[in-house]
Amino acid sequence: MPTIFKALLAAPLTAIAFGLGALSDASAGADTDAAETPVSSSVMEQGEALYLKNCRLCHGSKGTSGKPLAGNEMLEDADYVASVILVGPGYMASFAEHLSDDEIAMIVTYVRNSWGHAHGPMAASDVAELR
Amino acid sequence: MTRRPWLLATSLAALTVALPLQAGEIADYAPITAERLEAPEDGNWLLTRRTYDGHGHSPLTEISTDNVSGLKVAWSLPTGPYAELSDFAALPARPAHQSPALVNDGVMFVTTPDQQIIAVDAATGEEHWRFRHELPSDIIPVHPTNRGVALWEDKLFMATLDAKLIAVSAATGEKLWEATMEEWQNGYYSTLAPLVVDGIVMAGVSGGEFGIRGFVQGFDANSGESLWKTYTIPAPGEPGSETWPGDTWKTGGGPIWITGNYDVKNGLAMWGVGNAAPWIGDMRPGDNLYTTSTIGVDPKTGEIKTHFQYHWNDSWDWDEVVPPTLMTLDGQDLAVRFARNGWIYKMDRAGGELKFIEGKPYVYQNVFTGLDENGRPSYDPERVAGTGKRADFCPSAWGGRDWPADAYNPNTGMLYISVNENHCGSAEGAPVEYEPGVLFLGSGLEMAPTEAAADHIGALQAWDIRTLEKKWQVNFKMPNWGPVLSTEGGLVFVGGTGDAMFRAFDAASGEVLWEHQMDGGIVAPPTSFEVDGKQYVAVTTGWGVDGDRFQGFIDAGMGTETKIPQGGTIWVFAL
Secondary structure (H helix, E strand, O other), X not given: OOHHXXXXXXXXXXXXXXXXXXXXXXXXHOOHHHHOOOOOHHHHHHHHHXXXXXXXXXXXXOOOOOOOOOOEHHHHOHHHHHHHHHHOOOOOOOOXXXXXXXXXXXXXXHHHOOOOOOOOOOOHHHHHHHO | OOOOOOOOOEOHHHHHOOOOOEOOOOOOOOOEOHXXXXXXXXXXXXXXXXXXXXXXXXXXXXXXXXXXXXXXXXXXXXXXXXXXXXXXXXXXXXXXXXXXXXXXXXEEEXXXXXXXXXXXXXXXXXXXXXXXXXXXXXXOOOOOXXXXXXXXXXXXXXXXXXXXXXXXXXXXXXXXXXEEOXXXXXXXXXXXXXXXXXXXXXXEOEOHHHOOEXXXXXXXXXXXXXXXXXXXXXXXXXXOHHHOXXXXXXXXXXXXXXXXXXXXXXXXXXXXXXXXXXXXXXHOOOOOOOOOEEEEEOOOOOOEEEEEEXXXXXXXXXXXXOOOEEEEEOOEEEEEEEOOOOXXXXXXXXXXXXXXXXXXXXXXXXXXEEEOOOOOEEXXXXXXXXXXXXXXXXXXXXXXXXXXXXXXXXXXOEEEEEEEOOEEEEEEEOOOOOOOOOXXXXXXXXXXXXXXXXXXXXXXXXXXXXXXXXXXXXXXXXOOOOOEEEEOOXXXXXXOOOOOEEXXXXXXXXXXXXXXEOOEOOOOXXXXXXXXOEEEEEEEOOOOHHHXXXXXXXXXXXXXXXXXXXXXXXXXXXX
């Protein structure tokens, strides 16, 4: 089991689901190295469509509902974000069986580079390693 | 993208079949009248709680404490195959069967989370017909369930996950009319069974977590015409509007998602109103009427004639949606309610006005510092979360009891209720922006079992309503999500535990007299009925939604992994 999964399962999942901790100013949390990696507009467009279909109900079209994603410093860690999508802690649905590695990578890339975030892309191969 | 089979099986046949699914017209269906609903025959179960006062009590005595050990399966019927609820396959919860089996002169009606109505011969289990309401493919049901139908004359009524009210022929399953209560895209949906009084069909809406403005609506049973719509949150200028600052009333929640009881003597439908939105109270300073209240509504006009608020300015997501159980004891007309907030409220309802008599906690609760002479609580400020202010509180958002119904024996004055204790919650508010159809919470949802949870979480309690004293309590290590059935045979039937057992208790002592291993956990209300002089007990398995989520939080807190079989079968027992 990947370490990130172990950490997720050991943590209080209840706090992860809709918890509101770890909020900070997005610009303060930008990952400078990752931000230098270009993010393709095609991936962002596909990621946005997938986000609106699968994530909007809880997180809102601007990432401000449910557990807010906009300004959430946990988005700096791509593996963490992908793991949450795979596991579905607390009230959140697990998407592991429903989204491909490509699709999860595009959603992670979209949320990590929207609403003032600039954390760079995530590769599908990195999602695959987390499964 | 791969798809997970929905419930136990997904059948293409179920996805493509025309409605009704199976033809089998019921001959000589006995029409439902106002008289029959007010005084149902002993062998029938015509309302969700059998009687308008919400007792959930059968007067039948063939099955008793003396012979219940000989109870055996008479028949069973899987409710599948199921339709997929949505194109969105990653449902946030497993669908749950929460429908009671209504029985009218040997004809049984059960609904399913995929929006079926199944009509069955109550003595043999032979299907008469199935009807299924097709949902929009892009809907995402966050509480995939249905809590049953209402009966009137030759019709059945079902409220749906896309906020529609549907009338179906009881004899054939043919759809007669459909009315839209609200647009589901804005977060409105329905899970409750409607309530019919004198040809007026009433239903309410869920969606308190989406910033809806809740309401109960009355329809003409024959035409489907809307007669009135009463919002649970008053508009500016209406009584109670002073309890909502600014525009907060527009998105203030106040869902109605459990069937009301009807006070026949005073002509009032008693509806429970859920939480305010967002969850944290300092985002909407004020009492926030009529959230977390019971409202007494005139079925003819929709007018709110009386109300009682259990706690003001809720910050704990303690929906108070279960209506009070109505009884007359020693000549006094009472309304008694075990609130989700962990306290019991005993109220006088003489003259159609709810007046507080007394209250006390029935599980550990550390938020209230007391109730005043009107039943209004005072709070420990340390237990009230705010924007940027974290607070811990007990019980958690799921409360001392959630939606599962209690049962009351009018001949003994005893009330039986499934509770969960030894779990506490935490919350901290953060600003939230309203977006139609999107979660509007303003806080996290956190829960953890306490150290005492190692002993038990679930319990079945028996209370003497005359004295408001607890007579016995049976503990379960696992949570208890079982609606309760009381019978004149001196028995209390309840499932509700994750071991998927269905049990009969001695109503006098709490001793387990019979238990049966089921194919899935039970969160549906058991019912009892009679056909050709023989008594039966019916219950449907189908574990999911809040019971499942709650177990997930318990497992996370305890480091355990609990697998609860889902089931999805109507079971009928007899001697």
